[in-house]
Amino acid sequence: MKVKVAKTAGFCFGVQRAVDKVYELIDSSEDPIYTLGPIIHNEEVVKDLENRGVHVTDEDSLEKLPPGSTVVIRSHGVGKAVYDKLDGLKLSYVDVTCPFVLKIHRIVERESAKGAHIVIIGDREHPEVVGIRGWCRGDCTVIKTSAEAEQFNPPAEKQVCVVSQTTFNYNKFKDLVEILGKKRYDNNVLNIFNVLNTICNATEERQKEAKSIAGEVDTMLVVGGRHSSNTQKLFEICKKECENTYYIQTPVDLDSEMFQCSSYVGITAGASTPKKIIEEVQEHVRIKF
Structure with a gap:
């Protein structure tokens, strides 16, 4: 055959970096280690880490973690409110958010602070998108399908900043951007779209x-x-x-x-x-x- x-x-760069860091913590720390959600979406890796004493937790359970615990923020990233909660609980954490995802966080934080409406092309329920939404200071819309793109009504007299989930299908991204592009002149008003292809290379x-x-x-x-x-x-x-x-x-x-x-x-x-x-x-x- x-x-x-x-x-x-x-493994991509971001995932390799995150997994390596957790194994490094296992070897260097005697404190309890928790990952905020599965470190990656692979059952075999998560199972191996569990066998080595690494537990999976979530945002709602942070208050229940034992003293001295270290929380690992996975490569998908989290919203600003999660960082604030970790700081408020005085929990030690290691941030292994993928640099490409961090770049999107900075973009949406900056552009939304300027008043732009953020459009995220991706899956609303995916942890990466949840994290990106958590950095928007104003309104944002998540679009995954052509139907959702067709239904999107650009807010009048407001700039629209379009970003993408790093793992989104590149061809679908182009198709959705094309649909959104036709809305530049909706209702005889010029809508300013700033489209940023943030899909990971x-x-x-x-x-x-x-x-x-x-x-x-x-x-x-x-x-x-x-x-x-x-x-x-x-x-x-x-x-x-x-x-x-x-x-x-x-x-x-x-x-x-x-x-x-x-x-x-x-x-x-x-x-x-x-x-x-x-x-x-x-x-x-x-x-x-």
């Missing part, structure tokens, strides 16, 4: 490579946690290019039916998928099928 693995598959490269590979192979495997937004988007992209595309978490999910009449298999993985799992999937495909 011929197998092609995407060069961009696996690594995300764009990963999506383009996945699309290219999926167009070449008979079977495409997308490896990642079920709750990983960027992995879900990779699956959507690959499925359009290769009908025989499967979303798996570990080699356990592989089935011989996936490879019927296949001689060429492509593999990509989300930004929260460890290299070890990608290698195990690759080896399993080559040996078993």
Whole structure:
């Protein structure tokens, strides 16, 4: 079986940095360690950290943490109110928010302070978007679909600043921006749109490579946690290019039916998928099928 693995598959810079920091804390601190939400959207990594004594908490439970606890703010980032709460409770925290996400926080904080209406292209429920919204000082709108973009009514005589979730589908972002662009002259009023493409470069490269590979192979495997937004988007992209595309978490999910009449298999993985799992999937495909 011929197998092609995407060069961009696996941990991105921000995720690698966050995971490395937690393991570093395990080795250097005897105090209780808590991550504010799962450190990444990968069940295998979270399970390993739990086995090493790292617990997952949430904003509502911060008051209940034992004295001396260290809280890790994950790469998705959090809103300003969470920092204020941590400071108010005098809890020690380590901030491993991805620098690309921090950049968006600064943008929306600055532009909303100037009076701009913030539009975030992304998934309203995703923790990264929740965190970005938490830095807006005024009104903001989250848009994920074409229908939502069509329904958006720019506030009169107000600048609109458009940013994106770092892991959003780049092609969808362009489509939504095009729809929003048509609203510049709604109601015969010039609406000023400041569009900033804040999708991470690594995300764009990963999506383009996945699309290219999926167009070449008979079977495409997308490896990642079920709750990983960027992995879900990779699956959507690959499925359009290769009908025989499967979303798996570990080699356990592989089935011989996936490879019927296949001689060429492509593999990509989300930004929260460890290299070890990608290698195990690759080896399993080559040996078993």
